[in-house]
Amino acid sequence: MGSSSDQARSKLALYIVLTALVFVLQRWVLNRLELGGIVPQLMPFAVTAVAMLEGSRPGAWFGLGTGLVAGLMTEGASLIWFYALLGALWGGTRNKLMGGTFPGYLLCALGSILLLEGGTLLWGLAFAGEELAAMVPIALAEGGWSMAFAPLLYLPYWLIDRRIPADLRW
């Protein structure tokens, strides 16, 4: 094993590669499956997992970077601050209560989805002139489908953290 900073760099590289795979999965694979017209959202879980394993500040930076790439490619600049916020929020639970545990991750993942769908509903009502009755079924279906993927997504991030225990430093 190399020095602590070398380990941290390796760990960050693995997180980035894994998150890129998750992004490809969501952007170009899951949207081709016929899941009732619903596309599960995986990126919030990637940011949540890293934040819970690494803490607030690394989580916020990781969220910012992820949001920057995802936002520029999917036409949603708001993803930049949203993912940074998720990273800061859930990173704050590290080493507290259930922080860093699998049930804790599931709770935070649920929180991420609630924030995402809630924000989308508010945006649609306030700026897009959509009807709540039309939006709620889609938000519920998207949230439900997304949560079905949440447990699976935690595993590879947790394995990276177990393999390389060095903390990310920002």
Place this chain on the structure above:
Amino acid sequence: MKNFFQKKGFGVVVFALLLTAAVSILTSVFPMDPVRDLLGIITSPVRALTTGVAGWGAEVWNYAAEHERLQDRVEELEREVAYMQEENREARAALEENERLRELLELREKRKDFVFESAAVTGRTANSWSATITLSKGSLHGVEAGDCVINETGALVGVIREVGTNWSSVTTLLDPDISMGAIVFRTGEDGIVEGELSLMSQQRCRLSYLNSQSALVSGDEVLTSGLGGVYPSGLVVGYVETVHATPSGVEQYAVLIPAADLPALEQVFVIKEFDIVE
């Protein structure tokens, strides 16, 4: 306070908020900023690769998940084919006498003026709130925002929304952002084709602002009107499935089945030039 911002990472969130505002302003000032265009170019090979792999995976998944539904659908289609063959025989007999069909044929003659650009579908919407597709052609090939996109049978797929160097994105007929003048071929009534969130997952769109006395029936063909000269006229949008009154009762709207099989699209044609038909 300073400590809180440093330790908890909320300083990063504030920075992210400022970055979000900057990117939003940039993208509104420059509809296609160089960074996004570059990302589009860089990810082109990834899109092509994953489209191939995902296409195969999706076929396996969809076959397994929907085998029973597909069997029912096959039986339904067989009945439909038999019915349509009967209808087709009747239509052929009346073809030369039918004034409207002559007009349609004239319109098809005019389509010789269309300049097409063939493009492969390399990506699809990555969320549940819109219905867009990404194409393999962009500004290098003369594609421009606002160009209409059709399938191989001439059925309307959507409108080019955004153009990169070697890619472009299309707002399909199902997307809530689509809005296009249309005309019912049989009756000559006009309306606006719109996407709607509640219809999107059912692969349907709507024809709005129809007169309350409108006498549309299931199966009526809907074409683009071409009014205003922004889009070509006479492109087949879809067929009326059901007709409903609005809550106020002043107007009616029709639910349309798009003529193009949007989920199955692999190859499309961008209409780069067309003659305006007055």
